[in-house]
Amino acid sequence: MAEPLPDTFPRLLLHQAKVRPDRPAFREKDFGIWQTWTWAQVADEVRALACGLASLGFERGDNLAMIGDNRPRLYWAMCAAQSLGGVAVPMYQDAVAQELSFVLQDAGIRFAIVEDQEQTDKLLEIRDQCPQLAHILYDDPRGLSHYARPGLQSLDAVMQAGRDWHARKPAFFLEEIARGRPDDVAVMLYTSGTTGKPKGVCQTHTAFIRAAESGCKFDRLRPEDNILSYLPMAWVGDHLFSYAQAMYVGFTVNCPESGDTVMIDMREIGPSYYFAPPRVFENLLTQVMIRMEDASSIKRGMFHYFMKVARRCGAEIIDGKPVGLADRLLYALGDLLVYGPLRNVLGMSRIRVAYTAGAAIGPDLFRFYRSIGVNLKQLYGATETCAAVCLQPDRQIKFDTVGPPAPGVEVKIAEGGEVLVRGDILLKEYYKRPDATAEALDASGYFHTGDAGYFDADGHLKIIDRAKDVGKLAGGALYAPNYIENKLKFSPYIREAVAFGPGRDRVCAFINIDMGAVGDWAERRNLAYSGYADLAQKNEVYELVRECVEKANAELAADPMLSESQVHRFLILHKELDPDDDELTRTRKVRRGLVAEKYAVLIEALYSAGKTSQFIETQIRFEDGRTGKISADLRICEARTLGADAARSVA
Amino acid sequence: MTDVRRIGKPILTVEEISLSFGGVKALQGVSFDVREHEIRAIIGPNGAGKSSMLNVINGVYHPQQGTIAFKGRKRHDVDPHEAAQQGIARTFQNIALFRGMTVLDNIMTGRNLKMKCNFLQQALYWGRAQREELEHRAKVEEIVDFLEIQHIRKTPVGRLPYGLQKRVELGRALAAEPTMLLLDEPMSGMNLEEKQDMSRFILDVNDQFGTTVVLIEHDMSVVMDLSDRVVVLNYGRKIADGTPDEVRQNRDVIEAYLGVAH
Numbered sequence: 001m002a003e004p005l006p007d008t009f010p011r012l013l014l015h016q017a018k019v020r021p022d023r024p025a026f027r028e029k030d031f032g033i034w035q036t037w038t039w040a041q042v043a044d045e046v047r048a049l050a051c052g053l054a055s056l057g058f059e060r061g062d063n064l065a066m067i068g069d070n071r072p073r074l075y076w077a078m079c080a081a082q083s084l085g086g087v088a089v090p091m092y093q094d095a096v097a098q099e100l101s102f103v104l105q106d107a108g109i110r111f112a113i114v115e116d117q118e119q120t121d122k123l124l125e126i127r128d129q130c131p132q133l134a135h136i137l138y139d140d141p142r143g144l145s146h147y148a149r150p151g152l153q154s155l156d157a158v159m160q161a162g163r164d165w166h167a168r169k170p171a172f173f174l175e176e177i178a179r180g181r182p183d184d185v186a187v188m189l190y191t192s193g194t195t196g197k198p199k200g201v202c203q204t205h206t207a208f209i210r211a212a213e214s215g216c217k218f219d220r221l222r223p224e225d226n227i228l229s230y231l232p233m234a235w236v237g238d239h240l241f242s243y244a245q246a247m248y249v250g251f252t253v254n255c256p257e258s259g260d261t262v263m264i265d266m267r268e269i270g271p272s273y274y275f276a277p278p279r280v281f282e283n284l285l286t287q288v289m290i291r292m293e294d295a296s297s298i299k300r301g302m303f304h305y306f307m308k309v310a311r312r313c314g315a316e317i318i319d320g321k322p323v324g325l326a327d328r329l330l331y332a333l334g335d336l337l338v339y340g341p342l343r344n345v346l347g348m349s350r351i352r353v354a355y356t357a358g359a360a361i362g363p364d365l366f367r368f369y370r371s372i373g374v375n376l377k378q379l380y381g382a383t384e385t386c387a388a389v390c391l392q393p394d395r396q397i398k399f400d401t402v403g404p405p406a407p408g409v410e411v412k413i414a415e416g417g418e419v420l421v422r423g424d425i426l427l428k429e430y431y432k433r434p435d436a437t438a439e440a441l442d443a444s445g446y447f448h449t450g451d452a453g454y455f456d457a458d459g460h461l462k463i464i465d466r467a468k469d470v471g472k473l474a475g476g477a478l479y480a481p482n483y484i485e486n487k488l489k490f491s492p493y494i495r496e497a498v499a500f501g502p503g504r505d506r507v508c509a510f511i512n513i514d515m516g517a518v519g520d521w522a523e524r525r526n527l528a529y530s531g532y533a534d535l536a537q538k539n540e541v542y543e544l545v546r547e548c549v550e551k552a553n554a555e556l557a558a559d560p561m562l563s564e565s566q567v568h569r570f571l572i573l574h575k576e577l578d579p580d581d582d583e584l585t586r587t588r589k590v591r592r593g594l595v596a597e598k599y600a601v602l603i604e605a606l607y608s609a610g611k612t613s614q615f616i617e618t619q620i621r622f623e624d625g626r627t628g629k630i631s632a633d634l635r636i637c638e639a640r641t642l643g644a645d646a647a648r649s650v651a
Numbered sequence: 652m653t654d655v656r657r658i659g660k661p662i663l664t665v666e667e668i669s670l671s672f673g674g675v676k677a678l679q680g681v682s683f684d685v686r687e688h689e690i691r692a693i694i695g696p697n698g699a700g701k702s703s704m705l706n707v708i709n710g711v712y713h714p715q716q717g718t719i720a721f722k723g724r725k726r727h728d729v730d731p732h733e734a735a736q737q738g739i740a741r742t743f744q745n746i747a748l749f750r751g752m753t754v755l756d757n758i759m760t761g762r763n764l765k766m767k768c769n770f771l772q773q774a775l776y777w778g779r780a781q782r783e784e785l786e787h788r789a790k791v792e793e794i795v796d797f798l799e800i801q802h803i804r805k806t807p808v809g810r811l812p813y814g815l816q817k818r819v820e821l822g823r824a825l826a827a828e829p830t831m832l833l834l835d836e837p838m839s840g841m842n843l844e845e846k847q848d849m850s851r852f853i854l855d856v857n858d859q860f861g862t863t864v865v866l867i868e869h870d871m872s873v874v875m876d877l878s879d880r881v882v883v884l885n886y887g888r889k890i891a892d893g894t895p896d897e898v899r900q901n902r903d904v905i906e907a908y909l910g911v912a913h
Binding site for chain 2: 030
């Protein structure tokens, strides 16, 4: 590009509206039809929103909260806030009222834009605790016509006021955008907080634009690309892909009709650029496998035959490695008969680049998508680094690393193994938390990620665990709980696992079975069950899980560093770990300390040799906020472990 | 936005309705009225005559005695299609959908009365038929959006769980843009969450479209929360009529539900 691109998001929007006014910028499926807004229209809408906010008294430096599913107007609201020199604060739409309350108070939110009645109700519920919250503006008026509350009004009304404002002060909007500086804070993303309260990560325009730029150039993204925005807007990944990169490149952002229709919408849109956490890929694969089990025998036979071919040579073909002619021909046939139709069903026919991040992805899972011709890659990053630290380059894909550092990013491994990052993409600060900022950003400008990892021979980064979680067993062997848990979770039957071990002589674990996969498995065996708790305690299920654990043990045993970390005893929990019970974060990471505290008796039992079951009573919270108690007698099961010699012969 | 939910004058008045099947007296001299925009519940123990009353209102049964006045027009009896033309739509206790058809098509059948084109025009999908189809489809999409069933739009109804089928049936009734909606046990066989959803939809229908709702329901707590006024039937007779609070304290009602203390 000849001239440098604009340096703030509002200016990027004006740029896109000038360069490609008639290209689709946003689509949203509404009343069954995809509605389209061009870049010129989006610029218009953002202006109406910004002027409307100004008419309500939104000022430079104000924080604007947005709570809801991925809706075009919520994305535009981010840009509107930034146009006025404000900061966008997207929040998790599935957070309960109390969690929202903390962020609203912490960020001193005066203006909140919400999607619908559900979110409005939540805010009204906690309004007493957040006296500074003066304006609640809703996108979808349904069910809200009788809510006469001060400061509550529809976004339509605000935008109309904005249009009137613009008619009176036509220069206002552009003047405000001209006042913005690239090092202003553009967005504040709250970290989910595996420990302690969430912290607001302040990112400047420059940081996100640099992050977007490096990703876009790296993967040669084009204005013709399409993405589907369905991940929480408060998540850094969505902000990078659906907002920063879309603004930077000018590609089209598609918003699904509702959370339940994502699969259907994905097929209709056929995105060319796609991003999902491993969990989503896993669910898709599980669905495919379940449907294949029900298919006719010819189809099933064909599927399994060609999947074997794909496993043998699919990943090599997409990586451009040499593959024999016979396999190439077979793969081409398989593409015609199986892979192509399968990609179509998954809505992945047009994908050029797909990324996964946020958690470790199982090698089998990763290989599956690559072998059917989906260019799935991994990236590594955090909220504090605009998500873009390491990216896997095309054709240099490894299953257990996250690739070399992205252009313009410097990565260093500290003494203790912690990964340190430096570059334009780093956070400016944690909002109102100089103590935390000082802890995370050191004097030489490195951000301490808190992850432990190392570079392999090719300069690709390999992440093993959170640095603080890495510990030692009583015998002195290295212990990386996430690494163990991920090995367990790579089994389709295990949804969640929590390992215990530091300071003890061996590793034990809690298991959550995957209700969908195990339920289906049980049905096929005519195994009757009444619900999760019942299914989890079946002997047959324990056997199934024991096999999975022993498989993970075999893999752990093969790694000389981690062979001591094999799981000796495990139990299957009587309830699913749930963010509503504070056991998981909103991004579904296990809150290790809380779980250990809550289930202390169970851990005790795991480490009492000879004990084969333990009674437990647990309080749970239902979706509507009520609480109840469940109790169960949990069985404890031994798993076979392998000695170092045996492992070598297996490997 | 104007307030559509202002309870007005009686829109439906039934007077001295008696209905018998041979020797069985299903209804005996029942009178009550339903006001515009209100949610009116008919409750009572099994066999009290609730469904019969609903069937009389929309013309499935023809009472031997009594009159019905809907929108000021007094009548002795009507046929169901006349009732539909006058703006009365209903759902059924045991779901009556076309199981092999998709959700969209099922709801589309609710638009049947509003379609003006003849069979041939529709078959050729030409000119006016095409315009009409688009209009109706747009209306159906509004209902799909309203009931939050986008994800099952193209799923055959027979494959849906019970709670969703009930919702689709409500959708089909709404497609006729009724003035009055008759709901026959809209929440039977549902779990708590489904009941809450359904209650919200009924309130929303009433609230947003101003539709008058007459519903039969077994679940007392639901009725008491939803309704503006309640009629209680027992053995074909009206034993109480009033606000939920009044009805709750009525001695006859307590006896009918809990049995008489001897």
